[in-house]
Amino acid sequence: MSYRIKALAILVLCAALAHTALAAGDPQDKAGGKDPALFTRMPGFYIYNHQELDFDRYQFTVGPGKSRPVEGRHLYVDYYAKEGIKVPSGLQITRNYKNAAQSAGGQTVYEYEDGGAQYITLKIVKGGSEAWAAVEAVDNGMYKVHVVEKKAMSQEVVANAESLAVNIRQTGKAAVYGIYFDTGRSEVKPESETAIGEIARLLKNDAKLKLYVVGHTDNVGGFDSNVKLSLARASAVVGALVKRHGVAASRLTPFGTGPAAPAASNTTEEGRAKNRRVELVAQ
Numbered sequence: 001m002s003y004r005i006k007a008l009a010i011l012v013l014c015a016a017l018a019h020t021a022l023a024a025g026d027p028q029d030k031a032g033g034k035d036p037a038l039f040t041r042m043p044g045f046y047i048y049n050h051q052e053l054d055f056d057r058y059q060f061t062v063g064p065g066k067s068r069p070v071e072g073r074h075l076y077v078d079y080y081a082k083e084g085i086k087v088p089s090g091l092q093i094t095r096n097y098k099n100a101a102q103s104a105g106g107q108t109v110y111e112y113e114d115g116g117a118q119y120i121t122l123k124i125v126k127g128g129s130e131a132w133a134a135v136e137a138v139d140n141g142m143y144k145v146h147v148v149e150k151k152a153m154s155q156e157v158v159a160n161a162e163s164l165a166v167n168i169r170q171t172g173k174a175a176v177y178g179i180y181f182d183t184g185r186s187e188v189k190p191e192s193e194t195a196i197g198e199i200a201r202l203l204k205n206d207a208k209l210k211l212y213v214v215g216h217t218d219n220v221g222g223f224d225s226n227v228k229l230s231l232a233r234a235s236a237v238v239g240a241l242v243k244r245h246g247v248a249a250s251r252l253t254p255f256g257t258g259p260a261a262p263a264a265s266n267t268t269e270e271g272r273a274k275n276r277r278v279e280l281v282a283q
Contacts, residue, residue: 026046028047028082029046029047030050033077034047034052034077035077036075036133038101038104038124038131038147039100041079042088042143043085044081044086045079045080045141046079046082047079048080048142049076049077049078050076051075052074052076053073053074054073055071055073055151056071056072056074057074058070058074058132058146058148060109060121060134061110061112061134062109062121070148071148071150071270073148073151074146075147075148076144076145077145079142079145080142081141085141087140087141089118089139090137091118091137093137093143094119094120094135094137097120097133097145098111098122101122101123104124104126105124105126106125106126108120108122109121109123109132116138117136117137117138119134119135119136120134121133121134122135129149129150130149131147131149131150132147132150133145133146133147133148134146150269151269159198160198160201161205164176164202165202168282172281174279175263175277175279176195176198176199176278176280177195177277179192179237179278181233184221186232186233186235188236188240192240196240196244199237199241200241200244200247203241203247204247210250210251210252210283211251211252211253211281211282211283212280212281212282213252213253213255213279213280214230214254214278214279215231215234215257215278216257216258216262216263217229217230217259217275217276218262218271218272218276219259219266219272220266220272226258227258227260228256229258230256230258231256233256234254234256234278237254237278238252238254263275263277
């Protein structure tokens with residue numbers, strides 16, 4: 001290999017290593033810190049602090065004295081300017097984020113100045129997902145970013161057989177969360193087994209109990225198709241109880257109401273998530 005080829009190979013290797021180091025973040029970044037997927041950071045800044053939560057609520061300012069809570073994956077990043085750089089103004093920082101959001105098809109919800117600090121709230125809807133961002137910046141080389149990728153909470157805690165029995169005894173019914181289906185499908189997903197098992201235990205604890213297993217949906221889609229889907233899902237739950245847990249089919253009657261008996265408003269994703277449920281109703 002000639003000297004020139006060797007030199008070229010070394011240059012290519014160095015460029016690749018430099019790119020890898022850049023992708024991994026700045027050496028001054030707090031361990032584990034990362035930029036939001038939506039935005040790069042201002043040049044010459046490093047991550048002083050950060051926090052990432054799978055599910056959280058953040059109040060975004062949407063007008064004078066007005067805020068809107070948004071729930072989902074929450075990433076908070078606190079940026080500090082490195083020594084020796086020309087520190088940008090707070091307005092320059094928020095304006096950069098505003099332009100970046102607009103380039104991604106987003107919009108400015110609200111922006112204002114308070115006590116010399118610049119604030120901006122941004123909203124980006126893309127590919128069926130919705131994200132909100134809030135940027136707070138001052139003229140002293142510090143700024144903060146909050147990003148929430150909006151989503152409903154995954155139900156991880158399931159009511160046990162005893163609490164289901166209490167609800168049925170007191171109100172004649174019990175809502176069961178933790179039974180999962182893919183969108184528009186009626187096959188019970190494997191992660192539903194904990195909830196299915198608690199229903200089976202409820203029935204085994206009370207040999208005389210008979211139940212209507214009632215499927216509910218949100219209002220997304222046509223009414224007739226949702227009624228059909230809710231019945232199919234209720235029937236799938238009955239099938240799982242009979243086949244996997246040995247419950248007598250005569251003790252269970254599937255029924256589907258579609259969106260006709262909501263537990264919450266369908267105007268929000270949180271409400272729609274509550275409406276997608278199975279209820280046990282005493283016969």
